[in-house]
Amino acid sequence: MNIEPRTSKVKALNELTDEELLDIKYMKAAIAQAKKAYKIGEVPIGCVIVHDGKIIGRGYNRRNTDKTPLAHAEITAIKRAGKVIGDWRLEDCKLYVTLEPCQMCAGAIVQARIPEVIMAAMNPKAGCAGSVMDILNNPQFNHQVMVKKGVLQEECGDLLKKFFVELRARNKAEKEQKGNLS
Numbered sequence: 001m002n003i004e005p006r007t008s009k010v011k012a013l014n015e016l017t018d019e020e021l022l023d024i025k026y027m028k029a030a031i032a033q034a035k036k037a038y039k040i041g042e043v044p045i046g047c048v049i050v051h052d053g054k055i056i057g058r059g060y061n062r063r064n065t066d067k068t069p070l071a072h073a074e075i076t077a078i079k080r081a082g083k084v085i086g087d088w089r090l091e092d093c094k095l096y097v098t099l100e101p102c103q104m105c106a107g108a109i110v111q112a113r114i115p116e117v118i119m120a121a122m123n124p125k126a127g128c129a130g131s132v133m134d135i136l137n138n139p140q141f142n143h144q145v146m147v148k149k150g151v152l153q154e155e156c157g158d159l160l161k162k163f164f165v166e167l168r169a170r171n172k173a174e175k176e177q178k179g180n181l182s
Contacts, residue, residue, distance in 0.1 A: 030073075033058055038159065047059045049078065057076075061073050078112050096119075097119050100130070107135060130147065
């Protein structure tokens with residue numbers, strides 16, 4: 001089941017439901033994780049997992065740092081949450097992530113039996129929660145996930161855009177420097 005993004009009309013804080021306020025609170029925690037990735041030169045993606053109103057798993061992108069394609073924010077948060085719960089099933093949890101999950105992370109979410117994912121920005125090139133495909137709601141799997149899209153979408157999208165503008169500039173400068181050394 002998908003819950004569509006909120007309209008572009010910005011609500012005043014006093015107009016938000018308790019659930020919307022909690023979604024914002026936990027997405028801000030996911031953004032804090034994304035900023036950790038940003039600081040170490042990684043694509044700024046962050047994730048938190050919430051159980052009974054408490055964050056039990058946190059993660060941020062570390063693929064380049066750890067030299068593994070498995071070091072995605074969601075995978076790290078799922079591992080940590082499982083240790084806290086003492087089980088691989090995260091059936092009473094919510095996962096908040098700053099960018100739509102890829103196929104690996106969407107598969108891990110289904111495998112962990114997480115019932116709800118709240119995400120900010122969509123990923124039209126690799127997203128598997130509705131963009132490229134929808135692994136989270138594939139009826140052929142034994143578990144489907146409720147999805148909310150667009151929570152703090154602009155803030156997360158802006159952070160990603162800023163990162164990629166800076167990355168392109170760094171890559172261009174490095175290329176020019178290499179050309180000058182020849």
